[in-house]
Amino acid sequence: MQLSVTGIHMNKDQYITLAHGNGGRFMRELIEQLFARHLHNPLLDVQTDAMNLGKMDGEIIFSVDGFTVQPLEFPGGDIGSLAVHGTVNDLAVSGAIPRYLSLSAIIEEGLLIRDLERYIISMARAAENAGVVIVTGDTKVVPRGHGGGLYLTTTGIGIKKSGVNLGIQRIQPGDHILVSGSVGDHGTCVMLAREAFGLRGDLQSDSACIVPLADQLTEFDGLKFMRDPTRGGLATVLHELAGLSGYSFMLQEEQIPVQDPVRTVCEMLGYDPLYLACEGRLVAIVAAEQSAAALTALQQLEDGQRAAIIGEVGQQGGDVILRTALGGERILDELEDDPLPRIC
């Protein structure tokens, strides 16, 4: 990215053209007046295609995520904030302190420049809130009909918190399963925002930075594992953990927080909220003797008020089993051909 904000001002009521991707003046102005201006930070002030981060103490954690959400804006967020939260959250659940992001933007010809600017501003705010800086970037423009308006990829670098030891191999029968809030909000919200179903509501995406939640939990040495349940939702995360650990995961259905509008929409459309994406929740496996204290710690945070203990790790088996209030049991299978595309 470029050094500084110079040159004539872009007309932001114009649209992205192929010339904004050709390496020349239009591209330079786009980068200077939108990306560099809003993502401005001391480290971005360089003149090369690569960024020197200096020496970093501690173990380095590296994570990447692509974002193709449709629509680009939805109640509670947009692709800009989502792209920051997604990668920052992956670092946080690994027990890392997120530090730096890179950004790759693939922009479709015809995107309104003012809309692009709004997503960049949203990204800048989310980064500031999460305590990360976006230090290097790249933009490409693809012809009309070859993109979805805007695709983003963020890659994050974090530093492992010392003394935090997380891993599937630490999970044992009897451990408790915690979730930091209601599940399926983001997936349901994005579905509704597409207006494809003629349904509207005041449901908001849960898209958020979960660093404060993870920070609370890493104070407990009984914390075994964390993950953010994005694509495929809570059921998919637990299914993966069950498969890798070899243990079954037992859930109490009535303990799992699901918002009423999410439940209603899912019942109408035949979706299961346990398989729908969250973008600001955390699932944690915690030793039973510390789970009550860990729950209290989560509930003291604004984003953790609806946190709950939703089940426990069972014996060998590798299944995810949902127990209903009436005593029935249902196996939550791995998600198959049930796509809800471009949810994140």
Next chain:
Amino acid sequence: MQLSVTGIHMNKDQYITLAHGNGGRFMRELIEQLFARHLHNPLLDVQTDAMNLGKMDGEIIFSVDGFTVQPLEFPGGDIGSLAVHGTVNDLAVSGAIPRYLSLSAIIEEGLLIRDLERYIISMARAAENAGVVIVTGDTKVVPRGHGGGLYLTTTGIGIKKSGVNLGIQRIQPGDHILVSGSVGDHGTCVMLAREAFGLRGDLQSDSACIVPLADQLTEFDGLKFMRDPTRGGLATVLHELAGLSGYSFMLQEEQIPVQDPVRTVCEMLGYDPLYLACEGRLVAIVAAEQSAAALTALQQLEDGQRAAIIGEVGQQGGDVILRTALGGERILDELEDDPLPRIC
């Protein structure tokens, strides 16, 4: 990415569907049987969305590039190898030793799985050749008509070579400008591969890893600056350097290596090879007293046989000036509305 290669074998004569992006079984199989299988390395064997790289000594260099080249395959390369070379080369010209890459793949519904596998194999070979490992990744699938087959983003981490001090502020009048080989090959080759002009030829893209070239040059303390002339070509790189340094950059037209087929195609279609992308070349600014030795060092490498000293840094001015063999002068302006989209 997932742990291991398991489960039933995919039918690679099938096409990517939206279910390959939903977080469930089809996505897991795609990742296990294509990405993890071919990009396999010890570090990829983890069970989280983030990778622990351990402690790293030295200054950390971070760089990102998106790749949207069309067509996905062209003589001399494909989007897979290009995506490795692009980011590795950005690290190399910063004076770093490339170490790790992350990969984000945005795949369009309808891509033949066998084609996708070919690009991944190409990427694996390019990474091995460049001495980097692809340690973490993410895949998304977008609906038919919302992508270009495949878009890739790679983000690289390198370690700054100690004792190498590069920067625009070191450039002085009298420094020599070197290029490691012929310019415009990649841009011309991709244009021809589109078959839009009814022209065919045996021209190959120059897409390659320039780490060995950069390694040679960093032995010289008179090396001031390096850059790879990708989008916008040689002229755009020099225009940026001229603007940032304040000096004019004087080029001798007949010294700039341009392959005959590139010259011929550009003359027919009205392109200037100095503005067309290279993907395996290096431009260097070297103190005059060391430029002959630096040139010899480049020419000893297979990819540097056509290296040349193409001009020198002039006095204050900030222009890029092309001197012809007949003594004429032409200012190479900043590229404006002359897009050749999806060249990289």
